[in-house]
Amino acid sequence: MSLPVIEVKDLTFSYNSLGTTHTAIENVNLKIEKGELVGIIGHTGSGKSTLIQHLNGLLKPNSGTVLIDGEDIFSKECDLRKIRFKVGLVFQYPEYQLFEETVYNDIAFGPKNMGLSPDEIDKRVKEAAAFTGVEDYLNKSPFDLSGGQKRRVAIAGVIAMDPEILILDEPAAGLDPKGRDKILGQIKKYQREKGNTVLLVSHSMEDIAKLATKVLVMADGKVEAYDIPEKIFADTERIEKIGLAVPQITEVFEILKKNGIEIKESIFSVEYAKKVLLSLIGEGEDA
Amino acid sequence: MLSNITIGQYYPGSSPVHKLDPRTKILITVLYIVMLFAAAEVIGLLPGIIFFILSYIISGVPLKMIFRSLKPIIPLIVFTAVLNLFFVGNDVIFEFWIIKITGEGLRFSIFMIVRIIALIAGTSLLTYTTTPIMLTDGLESLLSPLKKLKFPVHELSMMMTIALRFIPTLIEETSKIMSAQKARGADLESGGLLKRAKALIPILIPLFVSAFRRAEELALAMESRCYHGGEGRTRLRELHFKLRDIISLLITALFLASVFVLNSL
Ligand SMILES: Nc1ncnc2c1ncn2[C@@H]1O[C@H](COP(=O)(O)OP(=O)(O)OP(=O)(O)O)[C@@H](O)[C@H]1O
Ligand SMILES: [Mg+2]
Numbered sequence: 001m002s003l004p005v006i007e008v009k010d011l012t013f014s015y016n017s018l019g020t021t022h023t024a025i026e027n028v029n030l031k032i033e034k035g036e037l038v039g040i041i042g043h044t045g046s047g048k049s050t051l052i053q054h055l056n057g058l059l060k061p062n063s064g065t066v067l068i069d070g071e072d073i074f075s076k077e078c079d080l081r082k083i084r085f086k087v088g089l090v091f092q093y094p095e096y097q098l099f100e101e102t103v104y105n106d107i108a109f110g111p112k113n114m115g116l117s118p119d120e121i122d123k124r125v126k127e128a129a130a131f132t133g134v135e136d137y138l139n140k141s142p143f144d145l146s147g148g149q150k151r152r153v154a155i156a157g158v159i160a161m162d163p164e165i166l167i168l169d170e171p172a173a174g175l176d177p178k179g180r181d182k183i184l185g186q187i188k189k190y191q192r193e194k195g196n197t198v199l200l201v202s203h204s205m206e207d208i209a210k211l212a213t214k215v216l217v218m219a220d221g222k223v224e225a226y227d228i229p230e231k232i233f234a235d236t237e238r239i240e241k242i243g244l245a246v247p248q249i250t251e252v253f254e255i256l257k258k259n260g261i262e263i264k265e266s267i268f269s270v271e272y273a274k275k276v277l278l279s280l281i282g283e284g285e286d287a
Numbered sequence: 288m289l290s291n292i293t294i295g296q297y298y299p300g301s302s303p304v305h306k307l308d309p310r311t312k313i314l315i316t317v318l319y320i321v322m323l324f325a326a327a328e329v330i331g332l333l334p335g336i337i338f339f340i341l342s343y344i345i346s347g348v349p350l351k352m353i354f355r356s357l358k359p360i361i362p363l364i365v366f367t368a369v370l371n372l373f374f375v376g377n378d379v380i381f382e383f384w385i386i387k388i389t390g391e392g393l394r395f396s397i398f399m400i401v402r403i404i405a406l407i408a409g410t411s412l413l414t415y416t417t418t419p420i421m422l423t424d425g426l427e428s429l430l431s432p433l434k435k436l437k438f439p440v441h442e443l444s445m446m447m448t449i450a451l452r453f454i455p456t457l458i459e460e461t462s463k464i465m466s467a468q469k470a471r472g473a474d475l476e477s478g479g480l481l482k483r484a485k486a487l488i489p490i491l492i493p494l495f496v497s498a499f500r501r502a503e504e505l506a507l508a509m510e511s512r513c514y515h516g517g518e519g520r521t522r523l524r525e526l527h528f529k530l531r532d533i534i535s536l537l538i539t540a541l542f543l544a545s546v547f548v549l550n551s552l
Contacts, residue, residue, distance in 0.1 A: 058466045081472055089470040096460070097467035099492035109489065113472030143496060157471060 003070050005165060005197050006032040006055060011064035013050060024050040025221045028064070032199070032214075037191040039208035039229070040201040042218030043243040048201045049092055051218065052167050055199075056080075056087040068165070085114050088163030092170050092201075094154035098142035103134060103153050106142050110161040128160035131186050133179075148175050155183065159190070166190060167199040172207065184211060205247040209233060209268040217242070234266035249273050296455070298415040303531065304346035305416045309425025311532040316413045318539045323405055325543070327550045329398050332405060334545045339409035348415045356411035357404060364403055371396035419451035421524075428526055441516065449505065457498065464493050 008030040014023040025047040032038055042048050053059040054066055057073045057080040066073050073083050088110075091097070100106035107128055111121045129135040132152040137145060142153055155171055168187065172180040188211050191198040202208050208215060208229065215232040217224040219242040225232055233239065233246045236254060245251075246268065253267045261280070267273045304312075322335040343350060357364075372392045414422070427444035434440050468489045469475065475486050 053466065056470060058469060081474060084470055084472055091463070091467050091470070094467060096493050096497055097464060097471075097489075099489045099496075109468075109473075110471040113474065161471065 002034065004031040004067075005034045005069055006030070007067040007070075008051075008054070009065045009067070011051070011054060011061050011066065013054065013059060013061045015050075023221060025054075028221075028223055030216070030223060030226060032197065034197055035191065035195050036213045037188065037198045037200065037211055038214045038216055039212030040199060040216045040218065041203070041205065041208055041244055042224075046218040047221040048218050049169055050221075052089065052169060052199060052201065055165075055167060056084045056089050058089070081113075085110075085161050086163055087165045087167065088158040088161050090155050090158045090166075090168040090171055092173075093151075094158075094171075095147060095150035097154055097157075098150060101141060102139055103129070103142050103145070104138040106153060107138075107156045107160050110157055114161060124160045124162065125156075128156040131159050131190075132156040133182055148179050151175065152179070152183065163196070165197045165199070167201075169201045170203065171200070172202070172204070187211070205233075205245055206249075209247045209250075210270075217244070219243075229268055230266060233268040296414065297418045298348050298352060300347050300416065302345060302347045302416070304342060304412070306531070307416075307535060308526055308528055308532045309417050309421040310429050310526060311528070311535060312413055312417055313422070313425050313429060315535060315539045316410055318536075318543055319409050320406065322543050322546050323402055323409075325546050325550065326402070329394070329401065330552075331546050331549045332398070332401055333549065334542045335405050335409070336401070338539070338542045339405060339412065342409070342412055346412060346416050348412065352411075352415060353408045356407055360403070360407055364400055367399050367403060368396045371399050420448060423448040423451070424522070424524065424526060441520075453498075453501070456501075457494070460497060461490065461494055464490050 008028055011025060011028040012023065013025050014021045028051060040048050040052070050059065054061055055068070057066075060074060068083055068087060071078060071083075073080065098106050100109065104125055107125045108121050111124045116124070125138075126135070129138055132155050134149060134152045134156055137149060137153070142150060145153065151171070151174070155168070158166070166187070171187070172183055175183065184207055187198060187200065190196055200208070200211065212229055214226065215229050216226045217232060217239070224242055225238075233250050236246050236250065239246050246254075249270050250266065250268045253263060253273065257263055263276060263280075265276070267276060307315075319335065319338060322338065323332065326332045326335065343353065417425075423444040426447065427440055430438070430440045430444075465475065473486060473489055475483070475490075478486070
């Protein structure tokens, strides 16, 4: 068993405001292996955004530790800036972070902070721009772009740092279907082809079911479950109890099952559903 | 760090202090400031200090809120203390190298520190016990005689209401932007003055952009609800002076008078 890239131990954090405290995450324990694409789901306010901000040290926990590649990021010896280059974090609605005169310079902000050579920066910026499909706007002002274009520039700004661990907080929310598929496809590629670890927060069960190799379910600041999607989406009742839903295709098959069609597996992606249905029909023709 | 700023933050409650008419509270605060500035010696600050401690106790606002309001001005306090310590008076009581501390300097710097602390702590009670809306309503009503002189009282108070309303929003936004830039490796904590000033650019620009965007959206929202300035606008909450307002003003006046008595001793 190899060392997990991310290990979270007994993490608890509460927000303080005006003398009141609100515990946002409580006793979170988690081990994420290298190369996984972890889908993070949970109801609004379940602590997803809070949890991921601990993984690159932006929030400091009240108690507990976070180990990245076995290194305790909250220890005194640890240089948090180095961790942030290794753990790239794309915030929820990241478009408000743009500030440079041109898209090019904005994407270059991260690589520049890393102290890379100008040639390397140039290469990284162009790659990252192509990654999210903004290569045509490189010389435009980021403030002249549409919301969705800004979003893609902001994502490119993190991709340009080429982080080993990429964390995205609802990157596709509010994008059109095509832009959405493109971004998510690229994120999948980032994990599968480069062997990087990716954490993806999303409210779309379909996206999670299609992309994730593991699913982390958060509920009320606690980890409800962490397992492969097959197992997570098999338990429809449990998922619905915490205010989430299983993918629509899974629901369809639940109904089919209730109506007496014999399907053993739990089905959560359209592709797989197609395969199962075709084989069912195939059987019918044989008989 | 940013969440420690308390200006414009209301501490909900239903104490007598909370229930006072905002105009009364503004007048009392003005009298209180006069109280502090009328004091000629440390002893003269005593009524002011007793006054604000009593007010805090009656208001039910926890005393730790005082420290919270003081935190952001600690540098100012230290600066004032040091300046007065070294540059006032000539009755030297302590000398080392080029540093001379005088008795008068010491007394004066203690006086100044106590005064600043009392000033900030006391005046923040006003914002702790009065919602920003009530505050500007009160201010508008107090300033309304100036309308005769064509002074834009309503516009001013509307601007203040909006500004106060957006302070917490801006603070939240700033910390969000700071996090986002830190995640891209922005270094805000180290380096010389120039480097730090430069490091603020990635934070200030998005902040301004979003502030302007918000302003535009707000203006549109107000116009689509037919806002057209103060003329003929009626109020949801009418302000009325009550007996308790008169009593509190009288008590404050007594405290102020005692400062003058102490001064002349
Ligand atoms: N800056 C803050 N100050 C105070 N409380 C906060 C702050 N940010 C979040 N919270 C609280 O912490 C809890 C967890 O919030 P968090 O943003 O982590 O939820 P989330 O799972 O990301 O939700 P969403 O799906 O809506 O993005 C919420 O109850 C929220 O009210
Ligand atoms: Mg969130």
